Amino acid sequence: MNALPEPVTTLVAALGRLPGIGPRSAERLALHIVQTDPGAVRQLADALVGARERVAACSVCGALTEAQPCAICTHPGRDASILCVVERALDVLSIEKSATFHGRYHVLGGKLSPLNGVGPEDLRIASLDARVPAESVHEVILALGSDVEGEATAHYLAKRLSTTGVRVTRLAQGLPAGSGLEYADDLTLARALEGRRDVQ
Amino acid sequence: MNALPEPVTTLVAALGRLPGIGPRSAERLALHIVQTDPGAVRQLADALVGARERVAACSVCGALTEAQPCAICTHPGRDASILCVVERALDVLSIEKSATFHGRYHVLGGKLSPLNGVGPEDLRIASLDARVPAESVHEVILALGSDVEGEATAHYLAKRLSTTGVRVTRLAQGLPAGSGLEYADDLTLARALEGRRDVQ
Numbered sequence A, B: 001m002n003a004l005p006e007p008v009t010t011l012v013a014a015l016g017r018l019p020g021i022g023p024r025s026a027e028r029l030a031l032h033i034v035q036t037d038p039g040a041v042r043q044l045a046d047a048l049v050g051a052r053e054r055v056a057a058c059s060v061c062g063a064l065t066e067a068q069p070c071a072i073c074t075h076p077g078r079d080a081s082i083l084c085v086v087e088r089a090l091d092v093l094s095i096e097k098s099a100t101f102h103g104r105y106h107v108l109g110g111k112l113s114p115l116n117g118v119g120p121e122d123l124r125i126a127s128l129d130a131r132v133p134a135e136s137v138h139e140v141i142l143a144l145g146s147d148v149e150g151e152a153t154a155h156y157l158a159k160r161l162s163t164t165g166v167r168v169t170r171l172a173q174g175l176p177a178g179s180g181l182e183y184a185d186d187l188t189l190a191r192a193l194e195g196r197r198d199v200q
Helices: A006-016 A023-034 A038-054 A089-098 A126-134 A148-164 A186-194 B006-016 B023-034 B038-054 B089-098 B126-134 B148-164 B186-194
Strands: A079-086 A103-107 A139-142 A167-170 B079-086 B103-107 B139-142 B167-170
Touching (some): A006 A023, A023 B089, A089 A103, A089 B023, A103 A126, A126 A148, A139 A148, A148 A167, B079 B126
Parallel strands (some): A079 A139, B079 B103, B079 B139
């Protein structure tokens, strides 16, 4: 017989719809939930609803924010002339953590993928076109992934932006920091060699 | 600067306290939550609170249930004379899925672990002692894990129950179903050989 009470089954189904949570993990999480402190569960539920209700995409750059526009777009210390184009809001977080970029962002909301029916009109490309002249942008950094779709999106954007006269750059490709040659695949090694730099 | 709005940080912290959810997964889940359908988020929050409020451990066997006692303990078709002792409520689910057991359960709530300070008084062993005569149990199946602590718990319970005259059995150990010899470790092979059976 089905040994799971109905509320647990409902919870397993809801958890299983989250990305990266398989049926086994959902089951394990649900069983943890029903046996844990009720206050902690209530806190998690409130955090879920609170985050969803209070956070939205920034109307300018597309990053996640409570205020409109976001703190980065309105920060006086950020250089408005450099725009870093990323695929997802998560990427803004990664780059901010590295603390090496002081311009502004533009979140595309995905990458071009003809096979999945994602064309330029499905991404935040029109607003990128508008921002470049409106904010007197001098450089657009294409900080996209080095997978096939990321490369294709970068090529598309570079071509599209070439008419505006703005400088378009891309992230360097090469060995990851702290990694040995033996872990690098052929293509990474090829890119690292192509992009080699003089020792100062 | 910190690119995550405060409600997202709160959500990441709450998700990160769940078992098996590391900081990276918590971040990815939180960013999914704030960008997904608000109705689905509300549904998940309700499922969390609902499961925690409506589900508790069965007062008799310790399995998870909405009603007291649980559906297995009260089912007239289940054989009360066979008691299957498991470590966690999750194990009841696994055995019920196999659909090969028709007795009742007793959830210990853990296994003996002197190193972690878990002694017999921390597990549901006193209530097991009480159930064996009260429910006229003829056989106790120790369905515990084959790790060191599971083995130690099984030995302890077998010795403790030996004075009652009840038949005490253990799960067979051997090759997992559908697995080749090349994937079995030495100990599993040794157990499989020791437990060999005549071909009918």
